[in-house]
Amino acid sequence: MSLITVRELTKEYVRTKPVQGRFGTVRTLFTREKERTLAVDRIDFTIDEGEIVGYLGPNGAGKSTTIKLLTGVLWPTGGTVEVAGPDGPVVPWRDRRRLAHRIGVVFGQRSQLWWDLPLIESFDLVAALYDVPADRYRSNLARLRKLLDLEPFLRTPVRQLSLGQRMRGDLAAALLYDPPVLYLDEPTVGLDVLAKETVRGFVDESNRSGRTTVLLTTHDLADVERLCRRILLIDHGRVLYDGPVDGLVARYAPYQEVLVRLDGEQPDGGRLDLGGFIGEREHDGRWRFRVGRDEPVHRLLAAAGDGRQIRELAVVESNLESVVRELYRERRNT
Amino acid sequence: MAEIRREIRLYLKLRRAALRGAMQYRGNILMMVLAGAAYQGSGFAFVWALLHTFGTVAGWGLGQIAFLYGMRLLSHALWLVTLDGVMQVDYAIREGHLDRMLLRPVNVLSQLATTTRSLLPFGDLSMAIVVFGVAVSVADLDWSPGSVAFLVLAVIGGAMIEGSVAVTIAGFSVRVLDTWAYRLMMFDAMDTLGSYPLSIFGSGMQRTLTYVLPVAFVAFLPASVILGRTGQLAVPAWLGYATPVVGATLFTVAYRFWRRQLRGYQGVGH
Structure with missing residues (x-):
């Protein structure tokens, strides 16, 4: 039984098209021409309880729009989302209040904390807004204080916190009321290495011990490698890939790269044929060759060493980062 | 009923938090309250100077004008103190704060109303109390429990009329974002027209300001009732009693409009 079910989810933004040219600003006021942007285009997926799913895609792929639909901020143009719960499924935008208790949301770029007040007061307010009973609030806060090491700055006004402390x-604010689902929109953006590790460790721990289901968007693939077993890759509002992390690498990069530096006289031109491999x-x-995972590398090496000296050799395994880089680059070229 | 009590409790909690936030900036507090008081006070000083020269305006003496002015200022301060944050809806949308409000299990308008750091409304309020206090002692009125009750309801009704304008404009903001110009225009019109006896205008203008842009209901009509000056009105005298109903109706309509607009919220960016 899946916790979040997304079916045919579609969001089209309709905006008045600005008119270019003479008196463009004035003419824009009267134009009836509309500009349609299909941000999310018939997306389907389900997320099971206890999963951590990495939601990836280049800038403008439709990630943020999906998050806003899943959290009920926006009404979709078509399709549906259901979040299961003990008192029946909830469609986010139709019943924001019931949804609110089931989801925690963290936007890396903007805080939900009260800027001018000490951190602890934000927690008090969140607990009140979500009707957290006093004893549960006390025990949850005690646990979060320890896990996230909040003690040193609990009484500091939020505006004086560092980015890592604020995050x-x-x-803590997002998990204070024990939501079964946690949406993280770029939770590590702008953080230093240690702060990132704290965030990752905490998310991992909440997932393991609290059974919190997590959907995470990020541009830092180390987040994904550390936390996610499953990736959803979207682009142009469509799901490109939905499956395990290694599956993505195997599917989009069924090869390894071999970098060779030759001694002495270099062949002319930008391409080099060695034993059937094109570098x-x-x-x-250096010369860059792509060798399939089941192709024999030694043939390339034998051909390279034939009558020449190999001065330097490196084998680069494809990883998530190289695959995603490749995918994003292809997108820019289309 | 329990739900309404919960909303009111949370509203008060959020409003207190906003005030505590504002109190963090000690130097600012006094300045803002003084600025609010000075702004409203200067308006009244102008009327005072005018009356000192001419004695009466459209048959209204100083005490009566002070009463009208004070009544309107009370309504104005009341809606500002309670709903001030609604004016900052453009900012809330731009910065994504509205997104966060939509995520929480609390009324969105109530969250918006309490996101303010401004203390100006308390300046308005203090000046309103001073002007009204002076006016009541000068205006020579016969108070009965009935007229006191009507005064209270009329001030609340007036606050709801002005508040309904703010809520309506906030509704437009959700769709078109930039509305500060309309807001400025509307509140300027209400400031200018709401505080003086509208009998200085002809009957056509009085009717317009009653039926089209209901500024007259904010203070002029109910003050006419309390001061016993309904004989002068260009509109039926009983309308003077209608302020509480008009206020409640307009505010309900404005609130419904706001809710509808919120459904079409497109967010900022993708």
């Missing part, structure tokens, strides 16, 4: 505060010249003079 810890935001995570391309890198800007530093």
Whole structure:
């Protein structure tokens, strides 16, 4: 039984199209021409209880719009979302109040904390807004204080917190009322290495011990490698890939890259044929070959060593980052 | 009923939090309250100077004008103190605060109303109390429990009329974002027209300000009732009693409009 079910979810933004040219600003006021942007285009997926899913895609792919639909901020143009719960399923935008208790949301770019007040007062307010009973609030706060090490700045006004401290505060606020689902929209953006690790460790811990189901958008693939077993990759509002992390690498990069630097006289041109493998010249003079995972590398090496000296050799395993980089690059070219 | 009590409790909690936030900036507090008081006070000083020269305006003496002015200022301060944050809806949308409000299990308008750092409304309120206090002692009125009750209801009704304008404009903001110009225009019109005896205008203008842009209901009509000056009105005298009903009706309509607009919220960016 899945916790979140997304069916045919579609969101089209309709905006008045600005008129270019002479008196463009004035003419824009009267134009009836509309500009339609299909931000999310018939997306389907389900998320089971206890999963951590990485929601990836280049800027403008439709990630944020999906999050806003899942959290009920926006009404979709079509399709549906259901979040299961003990008192029946909830369609986010139709019943925001019931949804509110089931989801925690953290936006990396903007805080939900009260800017001018000490951090602890934000927690008091969140607990009141979500009707958290006093004893549960006390025990949850005690646990979060310890897990996120909030003690040193609990009485500091939020505006004086560092970004890392603020993010810890935001995570605590989002989980104060025990929501079964946690949406994280770029939770590590702008954080230093240690702060990132704290965030990741906390999300991992909440998922393990609290059974919190997590959907995470990020541009830092280390977040995904550390936390997610499953990836949803979207672009142009469509799901490109839905499956395990290694599956993505195997599907989009069924090869490894071999970098070779040859001694002495270099062949002319930008391409080099060695034993049937085509290499391309890198800007530093090395040759880059792609070798399939089941192809014999030794043939390339034998051909390279034939009558020449190999000065330098490196084998680069494809990883998530190289695959995603490749996918995003292809997108820009289309 | 329990739900309404919960909303009121949370509203008060959020409003107190906003005030505590504002109190963090000590130097600012006094300045803002003084600025609010000075702004409203200067308006009244102008009327005072005018009357000192001419004695009466459209048959209204100083005490009566002070009463009208004070009544309107009370309504004005009341809606500002309670709903001030609604004016900052453009900012709330731009910064994504409205997104967050939509996520919480609390009335969105009530959250919006309490996101303010401004203390100006308390300046307005203090000046309103001073002007009204002076006016009541000068205006020579016969008070009965009935007229006191009507005064209270009329002040609340007046606050709801002005508040309904703010809520309506906030509704437009959700769709078109930039509405500060309309807001400025509307509140300027209400400030200018709401505080003086509208009998200085001809009957056509009085009717317009009653039926089209209901500024007359905010203070002029109910003050005419309390001061016993309904004989002068260009509109039926009983309308003077209608302020509480008009206020409640307009506010309900404005609130419904706001809710509808919120459904069409497109967010900012993708």
